[in-house]
Amino acid sequence: MRKALVAGNWKMNGTINDVRELASKISQTEQDKVDIMVAPSFVYLHSVSETLSKTNIFLAGQDCSEFDQGAFTGETCADMLVDLGCTHVIVGHSERRQFFGDSDSRVAAKARKAEIKGLCPIVCVGETLEERDRGRTIEVIERQLCAVFKVIENKFVIAYEPVWAIGTGKSATPEMAQEVHENIRQCAAVHSHVDGLDLRILYGGSVKPDNADELFSMPDIDGGLIGGASLDSESFLKICRSAAELVN
Numbered sequence: 094m095r096k097a098l099v100a101g102n103w104k105m106n107g108t109i110n111d112v113r114e115l116a117s118k119i120s121q122t123e124q125d126k127v128d129i130m131v132a133p134s135f136v137y138l139h140s141v142s143e144t145l146s147k148t149n150i151f152l153a154g155q156d157c158s159e160f161d162q163g164a165f166t167g168e169t170c171a172d173m174l175v176d177l178g179c180t181h182v183i184v185g186h187s188e189r190r191q192f193f194g195d196s197d198s199r200v201a202a203k204a205r206k207a208e209i210k211g212l213c214p215i216v217c218v219g220e221t222l223e224e225r226d227r228g229r230t231i232e233v234i235e236r237q238l239c240a241v242f243k244v245i246e247n248k249f250v251i252a253y254e255p256v257w258a259i260g261t262g263k264s265a266t267p268e269m270a271q272e273v274h275e276n277i278r279q280c281a282a283v284h285s286h287v288d289g290l291d292l293r294i295l296y297g298g299s300v301k302p303d304n305a306d307e308l309f310s311m312p313d314i315d316g317g318l319i320g321g322a323s324l325d326s327e328s329f330l331k332i333c334r335s336a337a338e339l340v341n
């Protein structure tokens with residue numbers, strides 16, 4: 094039985110007051126059927142960690158370095174995230190792959206470093222519109238997954254995020270997402286050490302309160318990685334309630 098997970102990826106948004114207020118509103122919910130997580134910007138992790146200290150909401154970094162520590166200006170290592178109370182870290186988000194050169198092998202190195210340091214990696218995979226149009230979706234996703242499966246040894250979460258659906262308002266249809274999620278589960282069963290049936294696979298890409306129900310009703314969608322809609326506490330909590338009711 095997989096417990097639902099809904100993670101808010103706040104990206105590079107907000108002021109310190111905004112994120113404190115958002116965290117505090119989110120923390121007022123009581124949900125035992127869904128794990129809730131937020132990933133604020135690095136500079137606000139400490140503050141959000143304090144706001145969430147007496148709650149069971151998980152804290153995640155939006156990325157981490159593949160290196161331990163040292164002369165890597167601008168980077169944040171996994172130990173620092175642990176220090177600030179993070180339990181999870183997002184790696185391989187398509188914005189990192191697209192704008193900051195995160196290759197499959199770097200994403201794998203980041204996921205491995207995260208797990209060595211005690212963080213659970215949330216590994217993002219997804220195809221571009223061009224790749225989908227050429228019928229290469231499954232091939233691309235398997236390539237991204239296998240790079241990580243080769244090195245990872247502990248628990249991880251996968252987030253399927255079609256690049257063309259992120260921040261565009263164009264979500265994948267539930268059937269499209271389900272097809273990819275089913276493939277991810279099979280790929281994990283064959284190529285990773287985890288039992289595919291235990292693996293939590295989140296969908297991300299324009300999830301909103303009005304499409305969450307239909308996405309979360311799909312058998313292989315175990316929750317969501319939410320960008321834009323996670324910046325509004327009401328929308329985010331509605332999505333969390335949908336997951337609590339409909340996942341599994």
Ligand code: PGA
Binds near residue numbers: 102254262300318321
């Ligand atoms: P979105 O972003 O919900 O704004 O599409 C999702 C993500 O990038 O994780």
